[in-house]
Amino acid sequence: MSKVLLIASLGLCMLAALARGEDSAATEQLLADLGRITHLQGEFKQRQFGDESVVLAESRGKFKLLRPSFFSWEITSPDSQLIVANAEYLWHYDMDLQTATRRPVAGNVEASPLQILGGDESALRDQYSVTRDADNTFTLTPVGDAHSFRRLTVTFAGDTISRMDIVDKLGQRVVVDFLKVDSQSPLRSSDFNFTPPAEGVDLFFYDE
Numbered sequence: 001m002s003k004v005l006l007i008a009s010l011g012l013c014m015l016a017a018l019a020r021g022e023d024s025a026a027t028e029q030l031l032a033d034l035g036r037i038t039h040l041q042g043e044f045k046q047r048q049f050g051d052e053s054v055v056l057a058e059s060r061g062k063f064k065l066l067r068p069s070f071f072s073w074e075i076t077s078p079d080s081q082l083i084v085a086n087a088e089y090l091w092h093y094d095m096d097l098q099t100a101t102r103r104p105v106a107g108n109v110e111a112s113p114l115q116i117l118g119g120d121e122s123a124l125r126d127q128y129s130v131t132r133d134a135d136n137t138f139t140l141t142p143v144g145d146a147h148s149f150r151r152l153t154v155t156f157a158g159d160t161i162s163r164m165d166i167v168d169k170l171g172q173r174v175v176v177d178f179l180k181v182d183s184q185s186p187l188r189s190s191d192f193n194f195t196p197p198a199e200g201v202d203l204f205f206y207d208e
Helices: 002-006 010-035 109-118 121-127
Strands: 039-049 055-066 070-077 081-085 089-094 099-104 128-134 137-142 149-157 160-168 173-182 202-205
Touching: 010 121, 010 128, 010 137, 070 109, 109 160, 121 128
Parallel strands: 099 202
Antiparallel strands: 039 055, 039 173, 055 070, 070 081, 081 089, 089 099, 128 137, 137 149, 149 160, 160 173
């Protein structure tokens, strides 16, 4: 958008202003749709695609979300991994490799998709350009290069999220379908506590 503003053309400036207005409206609608979600849990199917939509890998698992700061993502097949986020830290526990890493959530680009699901308003407003592709579908394009993906498309089904379609920085595409979504059963912050096993696990702390 800034490149367009540098062009000394009244017509192009008017188009740029219109685009900013549409982008703002899409952001506000996305925030409104996310605002209807307070907590979710269910299952997911994640597929990584190669050229010509060939599925290269597929995984399944369970997820939990409690806005605005809590998220759990557990892969149960074909391997076993757990990602847990709270207001401060993002944990990644690989049960097969017996490693656990802890990173601060603030400034962590790996947490960006989690921020989207959690409805981080400041991140949505400041870090992404948002377009509305359909009544229930939005595409977010990061502003700048300090992000883990090029494009993220979110699809809603009623008051829940049904799909995320992600293109990472290397151009690889990952599609996540959310299944058996439960928005009624309560969740508490304590449901997202994580303590690595006392023995047999290599620990890596990136916040110290």
